[in-house]
Amino acid sequence: MQSATGGVTPGLPAADTLALLNNRFGERTIQTSGGPLCYREAGTVGDDGVAVVLLHGIGSGAGSWLKAAVRLSGTTRVIAWDAPGYGGSAPLSPSAPTAPDYAARLHELLDALGIRRCVLVGHSLGSIVAGCYAHGLGAGLVQRLVLLSPARGYGSPEMAERQPVVRAERLRALDKLGIAEMALTRASKMLSSEPDAEALAWVRWNMERLNLDGYRQAVELLCGDDIGRYTSLAIPVEVHSGDEDGVTPPASCRNIAAMFDAPYAGIAKSGHACHIERPDAVAAILEQAWGAVQGSSRS
Numbered sequence: 072m073q074s075a076t077g078g079v080t081p082g083l084p085a086a087d088t089l090a091l092l093n094n095r096f097g098e099r100t101i102q103t104s105g106g107p108l109c110y111r112e113a114g115t116v117g118d119d120g121v122a123v124v125l126l127h128g129i130g131s132g133a134g135s136w137l138k139a140a141v142r143l144s145g146t147t148r149v150i151a152w153d154a155p156g157y158g159g160s161a162p163l164s165p166s167a168p169t170a171p172d173y174a175a176r177l178h179e180l181l182d183a184l185g186i187r188r189c190v191l192v193g194h195s196l197g198s199i200v201a202g203c204y205a206h207g208l209g210a211g212l213v214q215r216l217v218l219l220s221p222a223r224g225y226g227s228p229e230m231a232e233r234q235p236v237v238r239a240e241r242l243r244a245l246d247k248l249g250i251a252e253m254a255l256t257r258a259s260k261m262l263s264s265e266p267d268a269e270a271l272a273w274v275r276w277n278m279e280r281l282n283l284d285g286y287r288q289a290v291e292l293l294c295g296d297d298i299g300r301y302t303s304l305a306i307p308v309e310v311h312s313g314d315e316d317g318v319t320p321p322a323s324c325r326n327i328a329a330m331f332d333a334p335y336a337g338i339a340k341s342g343h344a345c346h347i348e349r350p351d352a353v354a355a356i357l358e359q360a361w362g363a364v365q366g367s368s369r370s
Contacts, residue, residue: 084272092134095141096151098159103179106161109133109153110180114144121188121214121364123357124181125151127277128195128222129289130257131344132157135194135277138350139357147361152180154200156285167291170203170301178208187212190360194219194346195319196293198327202301213306214364217357220312220319220343221327226297238294245286254278262342263315270348299330307363308333311356313341313348 096111111133116122123143125136133151140149155176156162163172177200181189191213193201198221205213225234244253258274259266310328312321314337321337328335338356341349 084276085269088137088269088273091141092137095144096134096137098133100159101180101183103161103176103183105155105163105176107159108155108161108176108180109157109159111136111140111151111153112184113140113149114147116148121190121361122148122150122184122186123361124186124189124191125149126177126191126193126197126201127151127154127157128197128220128343129286129293130253130261130281131194131274131277132280134280135273135344136346137273139346139354142350142354143357143361146358150180150184150186152177154197154285154289156282156288158280158282160285162282162284162288166288167295168288170199170292170296171207173200173292174204174208177204181209181212188214188364190215190217190357190364192217192219192357193221195343196222196289198222199224199292199296199298199301202298202304203296205304205306206301210305214367215306215360216304216308216331217360218308218310218324218327218331218333219345219353220316221298221310221324222293222319223299223323223327224292224297225294227299230297234294238290241290241293242287245283245290250281250283250286251279253281260317260342261344262348263313263340264342265340266342266348270344273347274344298327302330302332304331309356309360310335311338311345311353313338313343313345315341316343316345318343 198218308331312324
């Protein structure tokens with residue numbers, strides 16, 4: 072939101088950012104077997120039929136992809152979901168859902184939208200769902216997997232001791248602070264050491280729209296699953312993260328890349344929310360991934 076002097080009002084996105092969201096990346100809804108599922112869409116599908124599908128992290132939502140999605144929209148069809156329990160999307164039935172539960176809902180969305188081939192992109196916790204979907208229901212549909220600042224998860228035996236600690240810390244913070252205070256105090260942790268005001272406001276705006284039940288379910292996914300379960304893939308995988316990511320540090324992301332036998336590349340001057348802080352760089356990465364799928368389909 073613009074102040075009288077033309078700057079950004081602290082804590083609020085610029086008015087033109089919200090206008091861009093409504094006009095170029097508007098919210099839509101489908102009905103699934105578990106209730107409504109919301110998503111945002113930009114661009115149009117090309118002759119090759121390849122879409123770019125975006126899965127957000129635990130503290131965000133579909134709108135977080137706005138600027139990267141608009142940049143991609145001139146090239147291809149871009150779809151970003153509000154995961155179950157986020158935005159207007161109905162939560163999943165189990166109190167402690169697994170990645171396959173989320174993947175099944177994603178499959179309903181892509182089937183309803185007629186998506187038959189896609190580049191699937193997961194950010195942070197969304198990477199676990201993306202890996203699971205590509206490994207299972209999405210096999211043959213997902214042509215390339217792009218993981219941005221991927222979360223490992225705490226469901227592996229070597230992470231067993233950390234699992235209850237992380238669960239307790241996340242839920243304690245939620246109960247003590249609530250969504251609004253979490254957005255106010257944690258947003259800066261998602262960015263680099265010198266974030267601009269608009270990026271910070273956009274992280275906060277998306278975090279403020281979290282739902283308690285959906286966030287609790289996502290905490291259970293984070294604590295109960297492990298991206299290492301989904302590394303056996305017959306498609307290209309690539310991993311990227313911000314060079315100042317303090318949530319999933321570059322060393323952790325390199326380790327995940329090694330698990331997938333995938334290349335890793337950093338994103339300069341970026342923290343964890345790389346798609347918000349460096350949308351041009353992320354859009355370029357995704358456009359290149361989309362182009363690689365196009366090229367392989369022609370050969």
